[in-house]
Amino acid sequence: MLIITKVIEFDLFVYYILCRSLHKGEVNMNKLTGKIALVTGGSRGIGAAIVKRLAAEGASVAFTYNSSQKKAELLVAEIQGSGKKSLAIAANNAQPLAIKAAVEKTVATFGKIDILINNAGIFIVKPIADLTLEDFEQTIDVNVKAVFVASQASAQHMEEGGRIITIGSNLAEHVPMGGMSLYSLSKSALTGFTKGLARDLGPKGITVNVVHPGATNTDMNPDNGDHSDGLRDLMAIPRYGDPEDIAAFVTWLASEESRFITGAGLTIDGGTNA
Numbered sequence: 001m002l003i004i005t006k007v008i009e010f011d012l013f014v015y016y017i018l019c020r021s022l023h024k025g026e027v028n029m030n031k032l033t034g035k036i037a038l039v040t041g042g043s044r045g046i047g048a049a050i051v052k053r054l055a056a057e058g059a060s061v062a063f064t065y066n067s068s069q070k071k072a073e074l075l076v077a078e079i080q081g082s083g084k085k086s087l088a089i090a091a092n093n094a095q096p097l098a099i100k101a102a103v104e105k106t107v108a109t110f111g112k113i114d115i116l117i118n119n120a121g122i123f124i125v126k127p128i129a130d131l132t133l134e135d136f137e138q139t140i141d142v143n144v145k146a147v148f149v150a151s152q153a154s155a156q157h158m159e160e161g162g163r164i165i166t167i168g169s170n171l172a173e174h175v176p177m178g179g180m181s182l183y184s185l186s187k188s189a190l191t192g193f194t195k196g197l198a199r200d201l202g203p204k205g206i207t208v209n210v211v212h213p214g215a216t217n218t219d220m221n222p223d224n225g226d227h228s229d230g231l232r233d234l235m236a237i238p239r240y241g242d243p244e245d246i247a248a249f250v251t252w253l254a255s256e257e258s259r260f261i262t263g264a265g266l267t268i269d270g271g272t273n274a
């Protein structure tokens with residue numbers, strides 16, 4: 001009886017200490033407190049949702065933008081207003097030196113980089129006869145070359161527990177309509193790169209994965225666009241994803257809990273490719 005009373009007293013003491021610490025903000029209830037992240041193309045759409053969710057989980061988040069300076073400034077203000085740290089960096093994905101500089105600025109500002117999210121992308125849709133070499137080069141520069149450059153530059157600074165997550169597309173796996181050849185080519189290139197890089201960085205405790213969203217309601221693919229009904233018809237869950245659906249999964253993948261997942265392509269598309 002005396003032992004049971006003592007155990008209960010001890011439990012109550014631990015509970016009291018926990019409550020006191022929580023009240024003082026001493027206990028870390030967020031998955032990513034202390035982590036530093038860089039998101040490419042964080043000013044709008046899926047990238048902006050990822051920036052917000054990483055910050056909500058406690059990370060300090062730098063992100064790049066190309067044309068949306070005002071949106072980038074508003075996003076930084078929103079995150080700083082919630083007591084978290086954020087930094088917007090102007091960097092065109094098509095310019096390798098700008099991407100390298102964005103990684104270095106992140107490290108110089110926050111002291112390190114733990115998480116890289118390769119998100120920025122463009123979507124040029126045309127039948128093969130209409131595609132130009134300029135379309136090809138632009139798509140490869142933004143969707144593929146920048147991923148290589150940002151990953152290489154970030155990996156040099158990452159320590160054990162580092163995360164490289166690239167946003168691909170379910171069109172890398174299955175192409176159910178015409179006009180997508182160039183975009184699909186660029187997104188499927190990310191699968192091979194992810195697998196190879198996972199092998200290079202696995203021994204250092206850094207994981208590398210590619211997330212393949214399906215139709216997600218953004219400026220790139222609005223849920224009331226010309227092809228949206230056709231896309232909904234392909235889905236097991238017949239609705240567009242929200243950017244937050246992708247952000248929630250990416251943020252979990254950036255956390256310690258995902259530590260044994262690497263070299264994987266992870267599809268989040270409401271069952272479109274099922």
Ligand SMILES: NC(=O)c1ccc[n+]([C@@H]2O[C@H](COP(=O)([O-])OP(=O)(O)OC[C@H]3O[C@@H](n4cnc5c(N)ncnc54)[C@H](OP(=O)(O)O)[C@@H]3O)[C@@H](O)[C@H]2O)c1
Pocket residue numbers: 040041042043044045046047048064065066067068069091092093094119120121122123142167168169170212213214215216217218219220221
């Ligand atoms: N939405 C979908 O249905 C869907 C499905 C599968 C995969 N994805 C992929 O998800 C990622 C995000 O797409 P989203 O739907 O959020 O697109 P979005 O609404 O068009 O936003 C694109 C983002 O990428 C940035 N960006 C574009 N070109 C850039 C460049 N040259 N340099 C730097 N940043 C650039 C934009 O920044 P600025 O505004 O500052 O230019 C913006 O923040 C892309 O990789 C896309 O391929 C999207």
